[in-house]
Amino acid sequence: MKITIIGGGLAGCEAAWQLASAGLEVDIYEMKTQKRTPAQTLSTMAELVCSNSLRSDRLTNAVGLLKAEMRKLDSLVMRAADATAVPAGGALAVDREGFSAYIDQIIKDHPLIHVHEEEITQIPQEGTVIIATGPLTSDALSDEISKLDGLSTLHFYDAAAPIVTSESLDMSKVFRMSRYERGDDYLNCPMDRDEYFAFVHALQTAETVAVHGFEEKSVFEGCMPIESMAKRGDMSIAFGPLKPVGLKDPRTNKEPFAVVQLRCDNYAGSLYNLVGFQTRLTFPEQRRVFGMIPGLENAEFARLGVMHRNTFISSPEFLDDTFRVINNERLYFAGQITGVEGYVESAASGLLVGITLAHRSKGLDVPHFSGKTAIGAMGRYVSTPNRRFQPMNCAFGLIDQLDVIPGEKRIRNKQLRYEKISERALAEVDAVISQMEQK
Numbered sequence: 154m155k156i157t158i159i160g161g162g163l164a165g166c167e168a169a170w171q172l173a174s175a176g177l178e179v180d181i182y183e184m185k186t187q188k189r190t191p192a193q194t195l196s197t198m199a200e201l202v203c204s205n206s207l208r209s210d211r212l213t214n215a216v217g218l219l220k221a222e223m224r225k226l227d228s229l230v231m232r233a234a235d236a237t238a239v240p241a242g243g244a245l246a247v248d249r250e251g252f253s254a255y256i257d258q259i260i261k262d263h264p265l266i267h268v269h270e271e272e273i274t275q276i277p278q279e280g281t282v283i284i285a286t287g288p289l290t291s292d293a294l295s296d297e298i299s300k301l302d303g304l305s306t307l308h309f310y311d312a313a314a315p316i317v318t319s320e321s322l323d324m325s326k327v328f329r330m331s332r333y334e335r336g337d338d339y340l341n342c343p344m345d346r347d348e349y350f351a352f353v354h355a356l357q358t359a360e361t362v363a364v365h366g367f368e369e370k371s372v373f374e375g376c377m378p379i380e381s382m383a384k385r386g387d388m389s390i391a392f393g394p395l396k397p398v399g400l401k402d403p404r405t406n407k408e409p410f411a412v413v414q415l416r417c418d419n420y421a422g423s424l425y426n427l428v429g430f431q432t433r434l435t436f437p438e439q440r441r442v443f444g445m446i447p448g449l450e451n452a453e454f455a456r457l458g459v460m461h462r463n464t465f466i467s468s469p470e471f472l473d474d475t476f477r478v479i480n481n482e483r484l485y486f487a488g489q490i491t492g493v494e495g496y497v498e499s500a501a502s503g504l505l506v507g508i509t510l511a512h513r514s515k516g517l518d519v520p521h522f523s524g525k526t527a528i529g530a531m532g533r534y535v536s537t538p539n540r541r542f543q544p545m546n547c548a549f550g551l552i553d554q555l556d557v558i559p560g561e562k563r564i565r566n567k568q569l570r571y572e573k574i575s576e577r578a579l580a581e582v583d584a585v586i587s588q589m590e591q592k
């Protein structure tokens with residue numbers, strides 16, 4: 154059977170790997186060496202276009218659980234992430250170039266995967282097709298997708314954070330520490346009360362880029378520009394990304410009034426991104442306003458924050474829980490374009506599509522991951538009717554809660570409950586894997 158994957162990003166590469174690992178031949182089309190999206194800078198596949206963090210790696214966090222499930226299912230993205238990890242406390246952050254190069258090489262060297270460096274402008278009319286072209290799907294293909302029966306393509310905008318070079322920071326003002334002293338992976342820029350209010354007022358009044366068609370309400374909450382958050386109230390960012398809890402400045406032995414955190418962005422430790430500082434300020438305004446942060450007065454910006462488009466389909470009316478188009482058996486979608494949000498979630502959807510399709514192609518029963526698992530819960534989210542459908546990160550709220558056993562008390566401690574949910578999910582994944590191995 155001919156299988157074509159359009160898009161060699163996180164989802165496309167993961168799907169190709171799963172299919173090829175099952176012995177199936179795949180053609181994958183990636184346009185970036187011919188035509189880059191505005192967010193891309195590397196020529197290798199599976200590029201992380203903004204933060205280098207794959208977020209929490211703990212089982213008390215839903216994305217930590219999702220990663221654990223993916224590791225069990227031999228995810229290529231997780232292999233690459235583990236092989237290229239950089240220190241980031243309880244999070245899993247990677248060396249951006251190393252991560253992409255790792256995947257690129259495995260995909261290009263695989264004898265069953267044929268990489269074509271070209272843009273696809275029309276959906277192939279033969280064989281099975283996986284569309285994994287991401288939030289910045291090229292215009293021609295977006296047009297084609299929007300013409301598919303029963304679908305209305307949607308667009309909205311996200312914002313990405315700036316990156317500074319570590320050597321340009323004034324380290325006499327900055328201290329190194331992870332929150333609650335769980336290591337020392339972050340750089341922290343402490344602000345006193347006066348510095349904080351001067352900064353917030355500058356942020357609230359700074360000039361922003363006019364984005365045609367942009368609507369404030371359409372910004373995804375989890376990626377809200379820092380200036381939009383600041384405009385909600387003088388203290389809003391002090392309770393958000395600038396919260397000082399668990400960060401005692403060793404020089405004063407006190408928590409500062411507010412703290413800007415910087416997270417390492419590469420192995421060498423030469424680049425740091427401003428955590429939570431997605432922005433649509435103009436470039437000169439970013440230099441002026443972010444230069445008010447203690448320690449960043451002379452910061453060199455390796456990248457400034459940018460606005461970007463995010464294309465996603467109205468999946469609930471269109472896809473089943475295996476990411477297959479309901480009225481077109483040979484067409485699948487995977488990745489951010491389906492309305493899952495985030496690097497890990499995008500890769501996870503590619504993994505699910507890969508496993509599903511491998512089984513269908515061989516005439517085998519499709520493995521079922523229920524809503525008790527993080528991966529199954531993501532598939533259920535995109536395929537469940539929802540008039541207000543919005544891209545969504547993996548969250549415990551999407552995963553089935555624990556059954557209440559008659560006579561037993563409900564577990565009130567949230568961390569403990571999440572641990573139990575994770576334990577149950579990983580046991581289900583193990584059971585599905587053993588069923589797959591018996592086939």
Ligand SMILES: Cc1cc2nc3c(=O)[nH]c(=O)nc-3n(C[C@H](O)[C@H](O)[C@H](O)COP(=O)(O)OP(=O)(O)OC[C@H]3O[C@@H](n4cnc5c(N)ncnc54)[C@H](O)[C@@H]3O)c2cc1C
Nearest residue numbers: 160162163164184203204273286287291488489495496499
């Ligand atoms: C600017 C930006 C910042 C983001 N920041 C974060 C972040 O910090 N953390 C996070 O978790 N998520 C972030 N996301 C969201 C999302 O997790 C990533 O976009 C992720 O890479 C999505 O994975 P994907 O595989 O769906 O798409 P992508 O990784 O974008 O892969 C799609 C691939 O398809 C290719 N392509 C597109 N059209 C065609 C075509 N017609 N023919 C052939 N190839 C094509 C592209 O070149 C690309 O390589 C961000 C998204 C954007 C756009």
